[in-house]
Amino acid sequence: MTAYDTAAWSDLFVATAGASAALAGLVFVSVSINLERILEFPGLPERAAQTLLLLLSVLVVSIMGLVPGQSATALGVELLAWGLILLAATAALGSKVQAPEGAPRGWSVSRNAIVALGTIPTVVGGISLIATSGGGLYWIVAGIVGALAGGLANAWVLLVEILR
Numbered sequence: 085m086t087a088y089d090t091a092a093w094s095d096l097f098v099a100t101a102g103a104s105a106a107l108a109g110l111v112f113v114s115v116s117i118n119l120e121r122i123l124e125f126p127g128l129p130e131r132a133a134q135t136l137l138l139l140l141s142v143l144v145v146s147i148m149g150l151v152p153g154q155s156a157t158a159l160g161v162e163l164l165a166w167g168l169i170l171l172a173a174t175a176a177l178g179s180k181v182q183a184p185e186g187a188p189r190g191w192s193v194s195r196n197a198i199v200a201l202g203t204i205p206t207v208v209g210g211i212s213l214i215a216t217s218g219g220g221l222y223w224i225v226a227g228i229v230g231a232l233a234g235g236l237a238n239a240w241v242l243l244v245e246i247l248r
Contacts, residue, residue: 160213202231
């Protein structure tokens, strides 16, 4: 089954490793340039860290997926461990941030959803690979897309919205 055949996904992992490394580098440089401005706003340094973690996650997941000769179960264990570490780290960063006064009700929900879309599918995908049931690497694709989308959404806020 393709969902559990790691060799069949190598082209995807090569492409996402390169794309995420380039995006993480660009965000890192951009955050460095805007660092003073980012530090002026409560919660933005944590958002910058979450952004870099989401983009780094795609790189780490892609590298794990490219290890030659690795079984789907071994990859599942690695992805589950990484997903749990990532989920804990991003949640810890998010817990330090209070919604700004006057923020709409959905403010916290949207921030947490951005992070959840890039972390939870990796955990589910790891479990699915270990169990050889439930979608396997298709969950990892969802996590990769979610992490890239979340990272880019956060990057937009960090690099454009703070200048308004």
